[in-house]
Amino acid sequence: MQTYAHRTERTYKRSFGLRMLGLVLGFLILIAPVHAQDVLRIPYVADIGTFDPDNGFETGAMSAINNVYEGLVEYEPGSTKVVGLLARSWEISDDGLTYTFHLVDGVKFHDGTPFNAAAVVNSFQRRRDRGLSLSYFLSNVAEVRAQDDLTVVLTLKHPQPSFLDALSSPWGPKVISPTALAEHDNGEFAKTGLNEHAVGTGPFKLTEFNRGQRYVLERNDDYWGDKPFFRTIQISVVPDISQQILQLQAGLIDAVPINYPFAQLTNLPTGLEITAAPSMNQFDLFARPGSPLDDVEVRKAVMTAINPALWVKDAFGQFATPSKSLYSKAMLDALHPVEFPTDLDAAKAAIAKHGAVSLVIGLHSAAPSYGRIAELMIAQLALIGVKATAYILPSGAAYTLKDDPNPPDLLLTISGPDAAHPENQAKVFFTKDAPLNFFGRVLPEADTIVDKAGQTTDIKERNALYERAGQLYFDAGQIIPLVDVDDVVVHVQGLEDLGLRPMYPPGNIDFATVRRGS
Template identity: 35%
Template sequence: MSLLDACGAGSSSPATAGGGTTAVLNMPFLEDMQVPDPDIMYEGEGVQVMHAVYDGLAQYKPGTNEPVPLLAESWEISTDQLTYTFKLRPNVKFHDGTIADAASWVAGFKRRAAINQGPAYMVAGIKEAVAKDPTTLVVHLKTPNNAFLHYLACPWHPFAVSPTAVRKHAVGGDLAQKWLQTHDAGTGAYTIKEFVPGNYYLLEKFPGYWGGDVAYDQIRITITPSVSTQELQLQQGQFDVITKGLPIPDVLKYQKNPDYEVPVTLGGTGNAIWINPNKPMFADRKLRQALVQAIDRTPVVQTSYGGLVPVQKGFWIDKLFPPNLDPISDTFDTAPLQALVAKLPDKNVDLAWGADGGAPVQQMAELVQTQLAAVGLNVTVRQLPTAQVFDLANQPQAKRPDLFIDWLGGDALHLDTVLRIMLRTGAKPLNLFSFTYPELDKLMDEAILQPTTDKMNAMYVEATKFVMDQAIFVPLCSQPFPIIARNYLTGIVQDSDLPEVIYADKIGRKLS
């Protein structure tokens, strides 16, 4: 055991945090993140940085799918659901010292729409945003949208972005995109001090933070692609917390070790086997349906997650949709698929798994490979780095896998964001296989117009029946998000939608 490990900490431990030294929270990322531009960043890796540096109008109440105020103190919705009036917290400062008033939000909505990257759909339905006064923001929608508050609460929500910083650092009308590749213009508890792609990101606490002082002076995030290296550095005291990617057997061991806290939270995402209907083998809907029927989900889930989570009972994740409205069966039958496979001239299958899912998803892929081999398919398994996953929609079909195992979920705890970003015709970057179903597009567009939850859910039941009939994916389970933290950390609050994100301003440390 190292000296740092013996005293229970690393650079941010009670042994080194006092006496005027800088308290640093150290944590790893498995991969480099996209640029930290709040209107471009649209991956899982990196959301931790965005939420330490930027704030939104709302967020989810921890553990629920209920939007609650953040930079908005409250809101009112008109009876026709077309007008949202937000009362803003007064005197919230951007990191450049200017005030985050209603006018800054108007400019921020326009910036996200103009940049028009992945998260731009969240503001596409805004007809007009008006600063009625410095603390009153009025948003008029083009059409009713019962998902709009969820857009504002989700991890990739519109963020408060300093229009002063955007104007100051804009080059050739780029809305400061180049500058925001290594800087920030937020209101969060931390500001970007150093951003070195491929190496590390250093965040420094913002003394003017509206939420008050925070326990850690800095957060250092080091790019560490090897999970085993992450664990070794955690044990040696070089990291204080690991938030994703750990093998489940290791998680179970840490749960028995008093030196660590191991919260396990279910978020708004799960795991699924996605089927590419544009590849020759799976263009046959009957074969897709037979594949869905042939997968024995129970050993895939229980083995990969070590009993941390059960097999999914509903077609969608529980936080997204009531499971009693979309039940699925645990029974399976390989005979129909085996009969169809016997007639196939080519039995080769390219199965990929997303690197961001870590060891559990890799194991899922290998278990599915074994099950499909038993019915006569020759399945090759490969890993897809996150950057390649997000580029699949731009690649020719020949470069896309036949099957893909990774997440099932949306941007928010509302079913619209699953359908709209993963299944809508022409959606990028997450409609990975270029699904094109006009009937489904129509159903999702009608669902968000509904004035009551019951009417909305009735539309989603119809959409669910359609997706099931098309055999687009095999739902597996809600994804557990275990976090491994040294036991001197306190106040760990995980995002309800994406629990790998911990609220940086809430984290404290035990002093001894």
């Protein structure tokens, strides 16, 4: 009996222990998905150069920076409508020179410093006056002053109808904690310190900066606005898209934000889905002066062959459409779309009459879409007797083509503006002094129309002028718009409200709005 009783007790204890272990494991299984729900894991193709919102033209990391820092206004998700952010309302004077912003009350920076008008003045003056790379956003601001603790007044040098768009740009001026600016100022206005530190008012705080490997954002539980769904955003740097896809399929990350091959989108593995949204991701060709396209007959023949209607579906499936103008359709819906010739037999005859024509296409990027577009256009050109080749330009080479002794005949690029106003497209890419007028082409008649449009406040009249100027650049063969491509994010099933904005570079999920559905 004693032996039996002893064994029974041990058996009971073992059984009880196993039951408790089972309960604990079951509990962990139950809570593990809940814990996982708190974390969003996002890969970046390129490393983050800087978290300084004033001193770096980041593209892939825009969602991270803009969830740490905030500006006075922003573009509403899914549109180009300007809405308030740190400014709850504003007025514009009749002469278009004075902008008065009324600030949200009760906001604090991540370090506890109160947000007020003085902080706005301090940040805006830093961007404008300290030689930072994005200072041009405020170059037309003559004065920025605090009228009181919750009112900021900006006075312009001359009217600028695109000014609110400049402030709403993803690269527009943000407000930085004055305490942090002072702490990181080593005599160079915190240019170095803010590369790896960030103190804003946004819904997330930067808590880990591990260059080239990993970045972590944690939810700001004292945020003045709506609280984000995710507590933690884990950002990894994974340059290879195939590796990103493998990690997504293995459940190690939650999305492939950009460059998922379009050819694979129609046959996604189980458990994955697509969110697509309008984008200003427009592919264009810029032609150098002196290229074979200067000949009107050759240009017409080439335009016939590369007509994007012939290849857009092969390249992008349902996620792109032929461009209607030199401006993205998300910015300006052209009333009179550009037209490509369509008679391939006539194009072939024109080339045969002219004699041998060869074209070299320079690709601004090694991203897969560039190569696919070039491949399809080369095949189309071969049908009319034009020999074309393509190569990927070295990093940064597109910006020095004016001085290149042996430039390509055509540059294939994305002419993405920095704000959703047509002026930001024309004055950056098209006009004589545009910084990204890649080949330095000049068309004074069109430039004059752009100048007039830039001072026009009536949107319908303004858009008509920009569209007319764009048509002139197109007719002259300087710039050839090809396709508008959607912002396409492949992610695990259940992610909702990604907050994609047309003006943002593709793939920039808004960490403040994205959530897991029920």
